[in-house]
Amino acid sequence: MEFKVNSRILEKLLSHIIPAVPTRTPMPILENFLFEIKEGYLKVSATDLEIALISSVNVSAEEEIKIVIPARLLYEVVRSLGDTQILFETEPNSKLKLTTENGIYNIGFSSPEEFPAIPAVTKEKEIIISGAELKKAIDQTSFAMSKEDMRPSMTGTLFEFSEEGLRFVATDGHRLVRYINKKIKNHKEEQYIIPEKAISVLSKLLTEDEVKIYFSKTNVSFYIGDIEFNSRLIGEKYPAYNSVIPLENENEMKLKTNEILSTIKRMSLFSTTSSKQVKFTIEKNNLEVSAEDIDRGSNAKEKIECMYKGEPMSIGFNTAYVHDILSHVNNEEVIFKLHSPTKACIVEPAKSSENEDLLLLLMPVRLNN
Amino acid sequence: MQNWQGIYGQRSVINTLTKLIENSSVPHALLFSGLSGVGKDFTAIRFAQALNSNNLPGEEAAVVNNLINNFNEPYIKYILPLPRGKNENEASGPFEKLSAEENENYWEELNKKISNPYYKIQIPKASNIKISSIRDINKFISFNFSDIKYRIILISDAHLMNDESQNALLKNLEEPPAGIIFILCTPYPNLLRETIRSRCWLIPFQPLDKDEIANILTEYFHVENELAKDVAPFSAGSVTTALKLLDHDFELLLDKTIFILRYSFGRKYHSALSTFSDFLSDNSTESLKLIIQMMIIWLTDVMKFRLNNREYYFTKNVETLEKFDNRFPGIDLQKTIFKLDKLASSIQNNINQNLIILNIMFELASLTTPQMNKNMT
Numbered sequence: 001m002e003f004k005v006n007s008r009i010l011e012k013l014l015s016h017i018i019p020a021v022p023t024r025t026p027m028p029i030l031e032n033f034l035f036e037i038k039e040g041y042l043k044v045s046a047t048d049l050e051i052a053l054i055s056s057v058n059v060s061a062e063e064e065i066k067i068v069i070p071a072r073l074l075y076e077v078v079r080s081l082g083d084t085q086i087l088f089e090t091e092p093n094s095k096l097k098l099t100t101e102n103g104i105y106n107i108g109f110s111s112p113e114e115f116p117a118i119p120a121v122t123k124e125k126e127i128i129i130s131g132a133e134l135k136k137a138i139d140q141t142s143f144a145m146s147k148e149d150m151r152p153s154m155t156g157t158l159f160e161f162s163e164e165g166l167r168f169v170a171t172d173g174h175r176l177v178r179y180i181n182k183k184i185k186n187h188k189e190e191q192y193i194i195p196e197k198a199i200s201v202l203s204k205l206l207t208e209d210e211v212k213i214y215f216s217k218t219n220v221s222f223y224i225g226d227i228e229f230n231s232r233l234i235g236e237k238y239p240a241y242n243s244v245i246p247l248e249n250e251n252e253m254k255l256k257t258n259e260i261l262s263t264i265k266r267m268s269l270f271s272t273t274s275s276k277q278v279k280f281t282i283e284k285n286n287l288e289v290s291a292e293d294i295d296r297g298s299n300a301k302e303k304i305e306c307m308y309k310g311e312p313m314s315i316g317f318n319t320a321y322v323h324d325i326l327s328h329v330n331n332e333e334v335i336f337k338l339h340s341p342t343k344a345c346i347v348e349p350a351k352s353s354e355n356e357d358l359l360l361l362l363m364p365v366r367l368n369n
Numbered sequence: 370m371q372n373w374q375g376i377y378g379q380r381s382v383i384n385t386l387t388k389l390i391e392n393s394s395v396p397h398a399l400l401f402s403g404l405s406g407v408g409k410d411f412t413a414i415r416f417a418q419a420l421n422s423n424n425l426p427g428e429e430a431a432v433v434n435n436l437i438n439n440f441n442e443p444y445i446k447y448i449l450p451l452p453r454g455k456n457e458n459e460a461s462g463p464f465e466k467l468s469a470e471e472n473e474n475y476w477e478e479l480n481k482k483i484s485n486p487y488y489k490i491q492i493p494k495a496s497n498i499k500i501s502s503i504r505d506i507n508k509f510i511s512f513n514f515s516d517i518k519y520r521i522i523l524i525s526d527a528h529l530m531n532d533e534s535q536n537a538l539l540k541n542l543e544e545p546p547a548g549i550i551f552i553l554c555t556p557y558p559n560l561l562r563e564t565i566r567s568r569c570w571l572i573p574f575q576p577l578d579k580d581e582i583a584n585i586l587t588e589y590f591h592v593e594n595e596l597a598k599d600v601a602p603f604s605a606g607s608v609t610t611a612l613k614l615l616d617h618d619f620e621l622l623l624d625k626t627i628f629i630l631r632y633s634f635g636r637k638y639h640s641a642l643s644t645f646s647d648f649l650s651d652n653s654t655e656s657l658k659l660i661i662q663m664m665i666i667w668l669t670d671v672m673k674f675r676l677n678n679r680e681y682y683f684t685k686n687v688e689t690l691e692k693f694d695n696r697f698p699g700i701d702l703q704k705t706i707f708k709l710d711k712l713a714s715s716i717q718n719n720i721n722q723n724l725i726i727l728n729i730m731f732e733l734a735s736l737t738t739p740q741m742n743k744n745m746t
Contacts, residue, residue, distance in 0.1 A: 023465070024462075024464035024465050024466075024467055024472050025464055025472075026440075026442075026447070026464060026475065026479070027440075027441060027442060028476050049442055049443060050512065114436075114439065114441070116441070119516065149504055149507045149508060149511075150507075150540075152507060152508070152510070152511030153511070155511070195511075195512070217513065217515060217516075218513040218514060218515055218516050219513075232512040232513060232514070233512070233513045234511050234512060234513065235511060235512055235513030235514070235515065235546060236511055236546075
């Protein structure tokens, strides 16, 4: 078997696939690429059993072949070659011979039997979304995914289909984000939880191009250009997040997002490292933000103008969480919808575009008076 | 019954497991308890195969069986003690911070286990099951693998989980999702917390009989037939012990045991000490335990000789046995065995090895005193 391919083209292809190759693993086979030549295509796949990446490129080869090659070795060689033609040949002693203008490189390969099968996702349910829109949805929500493994379902992002649109939800119990893309409507409610790793790999793969998404009971696959990205879904039920979103938060406070964000950054310097508490004292059209570190004897407060309709109130938050939430508002002005100092607070952009809806929810912390 | 192919002994275990499969009432957590080296891991693998390849057409079954045999996830998740990597912290995965060398060493050991299911994996510095391995189980469980009938989580040497790891395991052990089966293997179930034990179905493994040991040694470890038969009776039903005895040059070990006893009873302290030190040149407590064990076996053989029971362990040394009894007829064997046993158990208290050796010698020598006094009067 032999075929030729340009090193730059192959490098690009391999660089898309390499994120699915695990570095340290109990299963050595996973540190390989699966190389398949079939019907004039070179198809390269890799998987860590959680996610899988597959991509292909046109080559002219006469024989079909299926082999397993050490991923990192091949990738590093191809990457360092510069722009050149590489001739691939299989030798009888299980060696893959790469020949360039100046060099010959032999890499041992093995048979593909042990390479885990990548689950095929049926194409019955197809969703088409623009890469930019999907990327925005992920950027808006992924920061709120939980890092604790006691509630596995919360370590992923929920994709929820509904008549209202496609909802992206992430929460760690302290804050919650719900982003709705209203263009993608579905008459049946369906939930799929995509694990954190898949989300982070996916956000790096996305471009402006259109993305096709297919779901099965156990897997999801994304087709981005000539890349196929497949991930296992989390098998648990997502918590009933709707029940924590309050409906009667009548006290509304409108602020300039930049101002409050910059204040919060300063307050985080003064809040205690353990509780990270910051206090909002809200009166008519006036917000006082304060923080105190008793251990070090330092404290700070700032006043910000705001528009406020409602009862005067003092409420505490965690600076890190407020900061995260505010950095994802994406609008000049932000609205805090409050009920009482112990109930969840809703944060929303003052204006949102036609086809989307963003809701951020923040749990307050009890103030230590 | 071909599912249980290759397993020696353990008929009652196999019967129980077969019944569980037949009645489709497999508990979600099993505790395999029994000596090290009686085939617990191996039985777990065969059990996983039986569960998954049941009712599958021949070819598919073969593929699945092969994957399970090679410890491939997601069919089987193999948890075992691992060394701690450099700069490993709370968030690191169990393999993430291991050096390339350690990772490769693991693969090598795993390969040995794959080709020989009675092999005991030995990884340097792997003294406990890491909490990250247990967290990894949580992650493994959380994925949707409803396309696979059963996923087995096999925890080898489960007693090497510390309290933190055992607590982390509890939640999933109690209520795993459908299709997840935990199998915990350990020779010391009492070292596990009550809360873990009470959540598992206990399957006790029996020590193997001497023919089974001999067969395993020849088939799986390529030990010569003759030697395998000789060493088997001394193994106390455990392949691991048999291999330890072979490691210590079994034939020589027998001779040395007799020498040490003879020299000690005969008060030839210098010779006894040098034979002893010679044997314990590796300074390992294991070797010391082993030789004390051998002494005890020898003395029971002498006791059998006195009682006219001809079922000896030291079958090749019957003449010596007779001579030994003639030479030291008055020794209170029971008392001697009792004392040796006590000394053997003191090894784990971190007592100086030389002190134990001297103690053994003097204890043995003191037993001959009354006899000698009698002779003199």
